Amino acid sequence: MSEKITISLIKADVGGWPGHSSVHPDLIEKAKECLEKAKNEGLLIDYHVTGVGDDLQLIMSHRRGVDSEEVHKLAWDTFVEATKIAKELGLYGAGQDLLKDAFSGNVRGMGPGIAEMEITPRKSEPIIAFMMDKTEPGAFNLPIYRMFADPFNTAGLVIDPNMHDGFIFEVWDIMEHKKVFMSTPEEMYDLLALIGAKSRYVIKRVYPKESNPKLKADEPVAVISTEKLFQIAGEYIGKDDPVALVRAQSGCPALGEVLEPFAFPHLVSGWMRGSHNGPIMPVGIKQAHCTRFDGPPRVAALGFQLANGKLVGPVDLFDDPAFDETRKTAQIIADYMRRHGPFEPHRLPLEDMEYTTLPKVLKKLQDRFESL
Numbered sequence: 120m121s122e123k124i125t126i127s128l129i130k131a132d133v134g135g136w137p138g139h140s141s142v143h144p145d146l147i148e149k150a151k152e153c154l155e156k157a158k159n160e161g162l163l164i165d166y167h168v169t170g171v172g173d174d175l176q177l178i179m180s181h182r183r184g185v186d187s188e189e190v191h192k193l194a195w196d197t198f199v200e201a202t203k204i205a206k207e208l209g210l211y212g213a214g215q216d217l218l219k220d221a222f223s224g225n226v227r228g229m230g231p232g233i234a235e236m237e238i239t240p241r242k243s244e245p246i247i248a249f250m251m252d253k254t255e256p257g258a259f260n261l262p263i264y265r266m267f268a269d270p271f272n273t274a275g276l277v278i279d280p281n282m283h284d285g286f287i288f289e290v291w292d293i294m295e296h297k298k299v300f301m302s303t304p305e306e307m308y309d310l311l312a313l314i315g316a317k318s319r320y321v322i323k324r325v326y327p328k329e330s331n332p333k334l335k336a337d338e339p340v341a342v343i344s345t346e347k348l349f350q351i352a353g354e355y356i357g358k359d360d361p362v363a364l365v366r367a368q369s370g371c372p373a374l375g376e377v378l379e380p381f382a383f384p385h386l387v388s389g390w391m392r393g394s395h396n397g398p399i400m401p402v403g404i405k406q407a408h409c410t411r412f413d414g415p416p417r418v419a420a421l422g423f424q425l426a427n428g429k430l431v432g433p434v435d436l437f438d439d440p441a442f443d444e445t446r447k448t449a450q451i452i453a454d455y456m457r458r459h460g461p462f463e464p465h466r467l468p469l470e471d472m473e474y475t476t477l478p479k480v481l482k483k484l485q486d487r488f489e490s491l
């Protein structure tokens with residue numbers, strides 16, 4: 120059997136409690152039941168189930184590789200089972216992220232978000248699962264860039280010989296469905312020219328360089344979910360609420376370097392009706408409920424050590440007073456942004472909004488518009 124281990128983080132919103140704020144504990148219980156069964160049957164090595172905002176999160180370890188039909192079917196069936204409960208409980212938007220009626224080999228393109236990596240575990244393998252609610256995949260651009268390419272964030276880029284040569288970024292153009300690999304630090308400015316446009320260019324994976332003695336160059340050190348629900352469904356279904364897996368230590372950024380970018384509550388798009396800019400607030404799982412103006416957007420981080428494929432953890436990494444000031448700053452920014460009401464740049468520009476009445480308003484006014 121392969122010594123490689125796959126970590127699959129697959130998530131979906133299958134019903135909110137109440138509104139779009141959180142996941143009902145019965146959904147989490149049902150998901151645990153499904154994954155426990157799969158573990159007993161040998162499909163999974165280990166799993167952890169949690170909720171962040173209104174998204175049900177399945178964190179799984181196994182030996183079936185990425186895009187495994189069996190693992191994806193397990194995730195899909197688990198969401199279907201949870202949806203049944205969501206319907207019984209009258210939860211809001213029950214089954215909203217299950218966009219297709221039947222499973223067909225892979226959950227990609229069917230609604231759920233997926234971050235998966237197959238790796239050869241190092242002697243000790245710390246893995247962090249990041250889960251965001253009320254925002255889009257591009258929200259990870261800034262923190263992932265800072266972890267793997269910004270020497271003011273990651274001291275190791277300067278002073279750790281293992282990672283001094285930098286990392287390779289795989290960037291996707293999610294409008295044109297193209298990808299490009301870019302090498303840092305050499306192409307830092309070109310990379311930033313792309314990923315600063317975060318609604319279009321998103322970091323999909325980060326790889327170590329050949330020269331990194333601690334890691335295999337063809338196995339990622341970070342992976343981010345990039346499913347675009349609106350492109351899947353052809354109409355607005357909800358922001359993507361992305362997730363990511365990041366490896367830490369020993370040739371990678373240290374755990375503290377991986378968490379450090381989140382000390383800055385940067386502005387992301389999403390929040391109320393997927394149509395507003397607001398600060399992303401790092402929170403512990405207990406606080407991962409989107410309340411104020413359906414937000415503000417949140418990010419939770421669970422840390423694990425991998426041991427023979429077992430997920431030893433989690434540690435709720437943002438449940439820590441070290442992030443209190445960040446949360447306070449996020450509140451101040453939330454107040455400041457909210458005071459703009461329906462005005463940009465709080466409200467997103469027209470092309471990025473997910474709800475709009477503009478066509479109807481324009482139609483109503485069409486006879487009253489006069490030439491200038």
Ligand code: F6R
Nearest residue numbers: 139253357358390391392393413
């Ligand atoms: C944002 C989100 C919520 C909803 C809002 C309106 O991603 O899920 O902010 O957009 O609560 O929801 P509906 O239209 O379902 O009443």
Ligand code: MG
Nearest residue numbers: 132135139173
């Ligand atoms: Mg929802």
Ligand code: MG
Nearest residue numbers: 173174252360
């Ligand atoms: Mg959500």
